[in-house]
Amino acid sequence: MSDRSQPELPTSPTSPLAPYPPLPPPQYRSRAPEFYGFVAWSSTYLLFILYLLWVLLPDSIIIALGITWYPSREWALLVPAWTVVVVLLTYFTYFALAFYNTPPFDDIWTITDAKALHPDPDTPNPYHPRAIPELYDIPITLVNRVLYDRREGDQDGVAASQ
Template sequence: MTKDVSPTSPTTPLAPFPIQYKSRAPEFYGFVAWTSTSFLFVIYVLWALLPDEWIVWLGVEWYPNREWSILVPAWTIVVILLTYFIYFALALFGTPAFNQPRAISDSRSHFPKMPQSSSSEDTDINEPSLSSLYQAYAPFARPDAIPELYDIPIGMVNRVLYGKEKD
């Protein structure tokens, strides 16, 4: 038998709301996790604090040495701290130095094609001259131009903003 459910809208505020049946399994899993964690913590505290005679009186014949009640939490804290330290060290190791070009551009950078010049200005292959940079970006600086999307090299930005490098 199908139920006629009309959609709710501002014009019909009394339309029936569709009933959704949700599983209550997460509530039960959460309750079981909470109670089992609490129970294990109580057992741990009793093992760590009760005298040996009381534990034997409760019927427990064998249990680990008491020093493990201190060693396990201490080692756990050390492992957690080492994990943070290792992740921090790996992040520092993977970060390029400030004087490397990888720090400011990557393989996804999109630059216009540089004009071929045979002048003696281009002494460094990695660092083009200011005039060749201007020639590459000049067509996109016209007021009526719709520029293509390009990245601007940090060297050009620094030269325009701060002038030529001074000794």
């Protein structure tokens, strides 16, 4: 007999509550990520404490602890400073590359690209008359003609027929 005290979770990919793919039962799940996370967390704190001891303790106490060699104290400032500079330089480099690869405002490539799909006016619609036609990019000349075409007596770009 199965235990019916707890309802089964939905396992259908169409159900919004169902995990997909379904999670394995708890007795078969690995606990390795928990151990790896704990080791990473504890080793990070241990290294940070050792770093603070190296930076803040005087030389006499470090030598009394039996440590005969350790890096110069100037590295305690140089490594974090260089890290900050490298991070900022990385952001600056990506920002500069984005500017470099952006075409000028008067270039046609700012509004279209080689992948644009324009309708061919000579090809008839092969679909049923009431079917939804293929999607196409609207040519910029058509957009400009519809939005900005001014006729005589036209005010604010609105056709005189209104």
